[in-house]
Amino acid sequence: MNLWLKSICIGVRNSRLTSCHAWALSMVLLFASGCGGGGSGGSNDPRASTAATPPPATKVVAVTVNDAFGAPVADANIQGPQGNALTDSKGHGILLVDTDSSTVDLEISRESFVKKQVTAKTDAGNELNVTLERTTSPAGGSMASRSGTPPSNTADGKSLTFEVELAVVDAQAQPILNLAESDFLLQPCSPDPNNGRPDCVSGSGSESDGDVAYQAVAGGMPQDVRFLPGEAVTPQATALLVDQSGSIAKSDPTAARLYSAKAFLTTLGPTDYALLAAFASGPGASIPTSPLTVYDPFKDQASSSSYFATLDSLAAQVGGGTPLYDSIDQLRSQWVVNAPLPSQVEKSIVIFTDGADTNCASAADCAAKRQATIQAANESHVRLFTVGLSSDIDRIGLSELATGTGGAFLFADSVEQLLPLYNAIGPLANRSLPLYRLRWTVQSDVAGAFHSGLTLIGHVSVKAGSGTINVPFTVRIP
Numbered sequence: 001m002n003l004w005l006k007s008i009c010i011g012v013r014n015s016r017l018t019s020c021h022a023w024a025l026s027m028v029l030l031f032a033s034g035c036g037g038g039g040s041g042g043s044n045d046p047r048a049s050t051a052a053t054p055p056p057a058t059k060v061v062a063v064t065v066n067d068a069f070g071a072p073v074a075d076a077n078i079q080g081p082q083g084n085a086l087t088d089s090k091g092h093g094i095l096l097v098d099t100d101s102s103t104v105d106l107e108i109s110r111e112s113f114v115k116k117q118v119t120a121k122t123d124a125g126n127e128l129n130v131t132l133e134r135t136t137s138p139a140g141g142s143m144a145s146r147s148g149t150p151p152s153n154t155a156d157g158k159s160l161t162f163e164v165e166l167a168v169v170d171a172q173a174q175p176i177l178n179l180a181e182s183d184f185l186l187q188p189c190s191p192d193p194n195n196g197r198p199d200c201v202s203g204s205g206s207e208s209d210g211d212v213a214y215q216a217v218a219g220g221m222p223q224d225v226r227f228l229p230g231e232a233v234t235p236q237a238t239a240l241l242v243d244q245s246g247s248i249a250k251s252d253p254t255a256a257r258l259y260s261a262k263a264f265l266t267t268l269g270p271t272d273y274a275l276l277a278a279f280a281s282g283p284g285a286s287i288p289t290s291p292l293t294v295y296d297p298f299k300d301q302a303s304s305s306s307y308f309a310t311l312d313s314l315a316a317q318v319g320g321g322t323p324l325y326d327s328i329d330q331l332r333s334q335w336v337v338n339a340p341l342p343s344q345v346e347k348s349i350v351i352f353t354d355g356a357d358t359n360c361a362s363a364a365d366c367a368a369k370r371q372a373t374i375q376a377a378n379e380s381h382v383r384l385f386t387v388g389l390s391s392d393i394d395r396i397g398l399s400e401l402a403t404g405t406g407g408a409f410l411f412a413d414s415v416e417q418l419l420p421l422y423n424a425i426g427p428l429a430n431r432s433l434p435l436y437r438l439r440w441t442v443q444s445d446v447a448g449a450f451h452s453g454l455t456l457i458g459h460v461s462v463k464a465g466s467g468t469i470n471v472p473f474t475v476r477i478p
Contacts, residue, residue, distance in 0.1 A: 059122040061095045065130045069262050071312050073132055076110040112254045112415050136171040138464040139417035141410035142473035144403040145437055150478050153450045160450035161441045162475045167433055168462050173423030175434045181221050183463040186440050188215035202396055202455040214444040222438040230432040235271035235345045241331055243353040244280040244287050245322045251354040251390045256415035258311040260422035265304040267426045273298040276307045279327035285320025292327045321358035325369040332382055348429050352387040356394035370397055374404040383407040399474035411472050452477055
């Protein structure tokens with residue numbers, strides 16, 4: 001095999017092809033026999049006198065990798081017996097293998113997807129289509145208690161008793177049932193003086209003034225657990241508002257948020273409606289109209305899948321800042337004015353983000369904007385459901401938006417939790433998802449730690465099979 005052809009084979013085998021897939025495949029097929037070596041030999045070919053049998057031929061394996069909705073999976077690793085290749089932006093990958101066999105075993109993998117073992121044919125012209133499934137894990141969310149019992153503190157402000165409601169679902173988004181007191185643990189909290197944000201108790205908005213340590217009585221176990229069965233399903237109209245700011249490229253590199261939004265659309269009932277919108281602002285924003293792009297009017301169950309192509313296009317439209325509150329307000333205003341819906345349909349906005357509002361002048365400004373957003377949503381009878389990804393989210397902001405409007409705050413430690421959370425949004429919105437109502441008492445050594453106007457920040461560890469779900473929540477002290 002001459003050196004020029006050998007360099008082509010090595011380049012194809014060990015690097016990602018970025019040129020046209022069809023052209024690359026035809027070129028590799030054209031020169032594959034030269035790379036493989038099975039030539040006639042000659043006086044200058046050492047194999048002519050030393051090789052008893054010819055070496056295996058070099059053959060081409062072409063693979064296309066998609067997800068379960070048919071979207072291409074870029075950067076998927078195709079591992080063969082002698083090397084590997086990565087798929088391009090269209091999910092295409094080409095691998096050369098040295099074999100006389102008509103088939104070859106491959107492993108296809110990508111972060112946040114389930115690995116897949118496949119067998120590919122090595123006959124010329126064959127292309128293998130592979131579907132990768134998303135990796136999922138149990139997840140949870142929190143909401144205000146609907147019992148009508150407000151939080152209560154002691155006269156010295158050192159103790160606070162409160163209720164929260166939690167939703168916990170398994171990796172298939174099914175409610176986890178039959179949990180007991182010992183399966184819920186409220187973590188003790190100690191402020192971190194170096195992070196510049198409240199960890200345990202917040203003053204106004206995101207201010208860390210007054211942040212103090214606390215722990216729950218009874219070792220963190222709840223004092224009472226009530227299982228709340230699901231209610232009858234009601235028609236829903238849901239607007240999906242997707243964060244497209246620059247940080248998304250790092251927190252969600254495989255576009256799990258967009259895949260999960262598709263999954264949500266497939267769960268719509270026959271009397272449900274859905275709307276899609278995206279937000280980002282400032283330098284680098286690449287959505288069609290900044291700070292908010294709204295795609296078409298509301299769609300019913302039969303036409304909701306037409307949003308899939310738009311969701312695919314958003315994978316490449318990442319950049320800019322996070323105008324959280326302005327986008328919610330603008331979307332709600334457009335919705336109420338321009339999108340009349342049947343009176344019996346309940347309205348919700350589902351907001352996905354991986355960060356905090358970048359348009360606020362200060363923490364106090366964010367707090368003021370948030371309260372205005374909550375008030376306007378309540379006046380319009382729109383519930384807010386927030387989905388936060390990563391540790392950089394504004395836990396207080398997202399939780400207050402949800403609890404202040406009758407929605408839920410859903411938290412994902414990783415992208416593997418997004419799909420179960422999105423699949424749980426519909427049942428949460430129509431109140432058919434079973435919940436747990438829990439009551440705790442927390443104590444602090446500091447007098448006045450839990451006085452009126454403050455916000456308690458908590459984290460509950462919930463046992464889920466062999467693992468644990470982290471569910472954050474907040475409680476506003478009246």
